[in-house]
Every structure is written in C-alpha cells, then in structure tokens.
Amino acid sequence: MKVILLHSVPKLGKAGDIVEAKPGYFRNYLQPRGYGVVATGGTLKKREEDLAALRKKAEKAHEAALALAERINALGTVKVAAKVGEAGKLYGKITNKEIALLVQQALNEQGVEIDKRGVKTDVEVNALGTYNVTVKVAADVQSELQLEVLHEGALAAV
Numbered sequence: 001m002k003v004i005l006l007h008s009v010p011k012l013g014k015a016g017d018i019v020e021a022k023p024g025y026f027r028n029y030l031q032p033r034g035y036g037v038v039a040t041g042g043t044l045k046k047r048e049e050d051l052a053a054l055r056k057k058a059e060k061a062h063e064a065a066l067a068l069a070e071r072i073n074a075l076g077t078v079k080v081a082a083k084v085g086e087a088g089k090l091y092g093k094i095t096n097k098e099i100a101l102l103v104q105q106a107l108n109e110q111g112v113e114i115d116k117r118g119v120k121t122d123v124e125v126n127a128l129g130t131y132n133v134t135v136k137v138a139a140d141v142q143s144e145l146q147l148e149v150l151h152e153g154a155l156a157a158v
Contacts, residue, residue, distance in 0.1 A: 001020070001021060001022070001023050001026060001038065001039075002018055002019075002020060002038070002039035003018070003019055003020075003021045003026055003030060003036040003037070003038060003039060004016070004017075004018055004036060004037050004038075004039050004043055004044070004047055005017050005018075005019060005030075005035060005036045006034060006035055006036055006037065007034070007035045007036075009030070009035055009036075016047065016050075016051065018039055018044075018047075019036075021036070026038070061138070062138065062140070062141070065137045065138035065140075065141040066141055068112065068114075068137050068141075068143075069135075069137045069141050069142070069143040070143075071110065071112050072107065072112060072114070072135050072137065072143040072145065073143050073144065073145075075106060075107065075110060075112075075145060076145070076146060077130075077145070077146040077147075077148050078102055078103055078106045078133070078145060078146070078147050078148070079148045079150060080094065080102055080147065080148070080149055080150070081150055081151065081152045082094060082128075082149055082150070082151065082152065083151075083152060084128060084151040084152070088127050088128040088129075089126065089127055090125075090126050090127060090128070090149070092126075093124055093125055093126040094125040094126075094149065096119070096120060096121060097116075099119060099121055099125065099133060099147060100116035100117070100119035101116060102147070103116075103119045103133060103135065103145060103147075104116045104119070114135060114137070118135055118136035118137065119133060119134070119135050119136075120133070120134050120136070121133045121134070121147065122134075125147065125149060127149070128149050128150065128151065129148075129149060130146050130147065130148050130149075131146070131147045131148075131149070132144060132145075132146065132147075133145045133146070133147045
C-alpha cells in the first residue's frame with residue numbers, strides 16, 4: 001500500500017516521501033505512532049500544498065539571508081587594536097573566538113544580528129595587516145569582511 005511519511009523512518013524514507021509499505025506494518029507501526037498516512041487523493045493534494053508552502057518559506061528565508069549578506073558586505077572593514085612587538089608581530093595571537101566577538105559587536109552596532117559560530121578566518125592572525133573573514137549567514141549564503149589589525153596607538157588616532 002502507498003503511504004505518505006509524516007516523519008523520517010529509518011530504512012523506509014524521509015518525511016514527505018511516498019513509499020510502499022505492507023498493510024500490517026502500516027497498521028501496527030506507522031499509523032499508531034503518527035509516522036504515516038495512507039496515500040489517497042486528498043492526502044496527496046495536501047502534501048503538494050505543504051511542499052509548496054515549504055518551498056515558498058525557504059525562498060523567503062534565502063532572500064532574507066542574501067539581504068543580510070549585502071549589509072555585512074557593506075560594513076567593509078573591522079578594525080582591531082593589539083599589542084605589537086618587534087617587526088610587527090603580535091604578543092600572542094587573535095583567536096577565531098575573539099574575531100567572532102569583534103565582528104559580532106561591529107555588526108550589532110549596525111543593527112545586524114549574526115551567530116558568532118558562523119564567523120571564520122582561514123589563517124592565523126599573529127601579525128599586523130589585513131585578513132579576510134568569512135561570515136556564514138545561512139547554509140548556502142556567505143559574506144566576506146576585512147579584519148584590519150593595527151597597533152594600539154594607531155586605533156586611537158583613527
């Protein structure tokens with residue numbers, strides 16, 4: 001019998017799939033637990049409507065993520081002061097956690113909320129200079145920022 005799965009079932013399918021199940025399996029396992037319904041004309045129509053609503057919701061979320069990425073790109077550069085030793089080397093290094101907090105603070109001042117776990121840099125920040133920082137806005141949307149590391153006196157002058 002054809003069954004529409006309401007929840008993912010291991011070795012059978014994901015939520016929303018139309019699968020073939022034996023009547024006893026459906027009657028004794030899937031139906032009592034609310035994992036599936038019989039695929040009739042009405043339930044198939046409702047499934048299509050639900051899928052269309054999910055697609056529309058996902059499209060709106062993607063558009064919002066793209067708009068947020070544009071606002072992040074407009075921010076451009078985040079400046080940070082650090083203690084510097086000889087030859088422009090930092091005392092210690094600036095960690096990803098510190099970078100994430102700095103970027104999050106700069107974006108909060110602009111009215112943009114982000115998750116600090118989405119802020120990453122590929123290289124170690126242990127010297128003066130400019131570094132690329134990637135901000136993951138959504139699963140498929142990323143934005144780029146510049147992190148400029150200056151010595152402590154230079155930031156006060158700027």
